[in-house]
Amino acid sequence: MFGLIKTWKALEARGIMGINRRNADYVLKYNKRHLYPIVDDKIITKERALAAGIHVPEMYGVIETEKDIDKLDQIIGGRTDFVIKPAQGAGGDGILVIADRFEGRYRTVSGKIISHEEIEHQVSSILTGLYSLGGHRDRALIEYRVTPDPIFKSISYEGVPDIRIIVLMGYPVMAMLRLPTRQSGGKANLHQGAIGVGVDLATGVTLRGTWLNNIISKHPDTTNAVDGVQLPNWDGFMKLAAGCYELCGLGYIGVDMVLDQDRGPLILELNARPGLNIQIANDCGLTQRTHAIEAHIEALAKEGIQEDAAQRVKVTQSLFGHLPHA
Amino acid sequence: MRSLTLHLKILITVLVLLGVAITAYQIYVLEIPVSENETDDLWNIDAKVEFVASSKDPVKVQMFVPPLNRDYVSITESFISNNYGFSVNRADGNRKVTWSARRVSGDQTLYYRLVVTKRSSTEKATAKGPTFRDSLALDGPEKIAAEALMAPIRQHSADVETFVSETIKRVNNLNDDNVKLLLAGDTSPLNKAKVIDLLLSIAHVPMEKVHTVRLVADVPQTPELWLRSFNGKDWLYFNPDTGEQGLPSDRLLWWTGDDNLITVDGGRKVNVTFSLSSSEMNAIRLKRATDENTDADFLEYSLYGLPLQTQQTFMIMVMIPIGVLVILVLRNLIGLQTLGTFTPVLIALAFRETQLGFGIALFTVITALGLSLRSYLEHLKLQMLPRLSVVLTFVVILIAAISLFSHKLGLERGLSVALFPMVILTMTIERLSITWEERGGSHAMKVAIGTLFAASLAHLLMMVPELVYFVFTFPAVLLILVGFMLAMGRYRGYRLTELVRFKAFLKKADS
Secondary structure, three states: OHHHHHHHHHHHHOOOOOHHHHHHHHHHHHOOHHHHHHHHOHHHHHHHHHHHOOOOOOEEEEEOOOHHHHHHHHHHOOOOOEEEEEOOEOOOOOOEEEEEEEOOEEEEOOOOEEOHHHHHHHHHHHHHOOOEOOOOOOOEEEEOOOOEOHHHHHHOOOOOOEEEEEEEOOEEEEEEEEEOOOOOOOOOOHHHOOEEEEEOOOOOEEEEEEEOOEEEOEOOOOOOEOOOOEOOOHHHHHHHHHHHHHHHOOOEEEEEEEEEOOOEEEEEEEEOOOOOOHHHHHOOOHHHHHHHHHHHHHHHHHHOOOOOHHHHHHHHHHHHOOOOOO | OHHHHHHHHHHHHHHHHHHHHHHHHHHHHOOOOOOOOOEEEEEEEEEEEEEEEOOOOOEEEEEEEOOOOOOEEEEEEEEEOOOOEEEEEEEOOEEEEEEEEOOOOEEEEEEEEEEEEEOOOOOOOOOOOOOOOOOOOOOHHHHHHHHHHHHHHHHOOOOHHHHHHHHHHHHHOOOOHHHHHHHOOOOOHHHHHHHHHHHHHHOOOOOEEEEEEEOOOOOOEOOEEEEEEEOOOOEEEEOOOOOOEOOOOOEEEEEEOOOOOEEEEOEEEEEEEEEEEEEEEEHHHHHHHHHHHHOOOOOOOOHHHOOHHHHHHHHHHOOHHHHHHHHHHHHHHHOOOOOOOOHHHHHHHHHHHHOHHHHHHHHHHHHHHHHHHHHHHHHHOOOHHHHHHHHHHHHHHHHHHHHHHHHHOOOHHHHHHHHOOHHHHHHHHHHHHHHHHHHOHHHHHHHHHHHHHHHHHHHHHHOOHHHHHHHHHOOOHHHHHHHHHHHHHOOOOOOHHHHHHOHHHHHHHHO
């Protein structure tokens, strides 16, 4: 009991945010319920992003009804690689990534060969709402398959590494690089076994990482060091993330982005309830940073100033950047 | 934000205060017992009247019955008398029943039955009584003896109370010549009382005979004589043998005055026997029973005012918030993972029918079998609705099979399965299998065990009879619960499991 109180105090002192605080002070306070569909439905997110001129992976087509499934061939066309996603999926579930074709069948990114019927069944499952948040009917989205920039080759097992930035009222407060592992099956979700690696907000240099709630500094599959890697085009990521506030209107979001080798930084999806393991990856609590941003916003509001995305990025980079490397 | 917090604080305060106030009002003002096990003694008093009727004359039996205006409340009172007419009337603070019949013959038996309990309230009705009376006429040696006795009594007493008790003590001193003379050889209590009355009348102190029945079970008894005198405020009771003041609490006042307990016209060989027995009664039921007599319908607007069948339902329903509270605490304070929010509560409700151990076994078996069916169906690539329907039907068949087998094996418990909510089971299977696929078997097991644990805990708490009684009797407690839930709604502290989850931060700090 005494040990627990000590742990509690220590975590509090480091400003570690718990689920209850995240929900009460940030998600409920800054995220208006009626805006949720924008982030929960990837198709709406994509449309909004396109309208705002923000880069997203190209959308090949949408399947809304069982009848539409017949159009799958037409949507895919002659493409050999593409991604099928539920529009309202959560946590990366239900996503099918086709990397290649193989004698009339398809090869997924993990090397599994599947038939066209299996793809159709997957689409059908998506439509019935198997992967959607509330279990209601959903749409399937077929889009461009991102080819990760070769920079990640050395520290990634397979799949597409992505970059998650937590954005509070348009100010990026914490960033992490998510690397798929053999255990995560090519997915970049931490609870499925992917690694989260903290990123210095100012420089885009990786820090140490987290894997299954532990602090690590090497990739478990490739044993290469995950820290000290310079992410290319970092300011581009930061501005992209900061701009998402205007895009969706939600005040506390996690922005998931990828670095495509041809098209540069792209927004994958937005999350209205971003996870908390990013704190372990950065070895830093969120609460102090969010408090600093809230104080900054309050000060600005008094003077009646509004900052644009580029200014906001500068502010957070000067506030939270240039951490001493571990 | 701050105003919202203040708003919430006020709301919580109001709700909690309201809940506490209503509950306190029920406990302290309405005096509803706090626990069901609180019982009161009930006294069952039978007075059996036997006599032989003379066939010629009409029969009229008059008997005193307790006036019940003091410390006791009657719950039921009955006059059992075959083909006798009866009426009850009050006179001089006494109550008298009159049985009458025109033509009866032979041995007659009449019953008077009274069920009483002690009045729980301590409020006292203001008593009224005489404080002065004229002396009884006396002459000759008796007058001299009485006056000789009076002198030391006056000396040794200060007020009515001490005067009466001194008088009683003197009269009980049988060696005293004056007493001997006044008693004239008859030392029966009745005669003693008469002498005491005589002496007190000389001092103008009023005195009344009181006939009481002792509340002792299974002891044959006749009414016991006590004396009482009014001191201007209260009646003071005296033991005519010892002069001790104060009526013991186990005495029930039957009647006052000089008259006999019973008078029978047209009958002889009258005999009255008392038999008493005590029993205990659930305090709330007792309260209701007494209220039927005292027409204070304070329970009219509580849940006890509902029909019995509906009461049963509400006894379950008022416990659901308690179950939900358990889930709330387990999820938001402890951080236990469960399937959905209210699934554990619904499972806990299902455990009511099956009992805990059997319920868990059943739940595990059905879910395990359902999961294996679900994983087989996965190969068939079915759509969601048809798949769910298949699983549901399978669950129904499974439950039917279990019921049949257990019935054949003579386990009646198995039949309770039928009420196990099938839809909940189906949804549990479906969600568990999705969790299994997405997060792996270990996570699914964790969630399943978490759900079962939460359900068991909620079930155990919802089944505590004292708690059920308390919440059902004092539903305002639910307002306090709402207050707590509201407070939980803005709880920002860590969950217990987060302390473990974020341990990595501390390890680093140590090294």
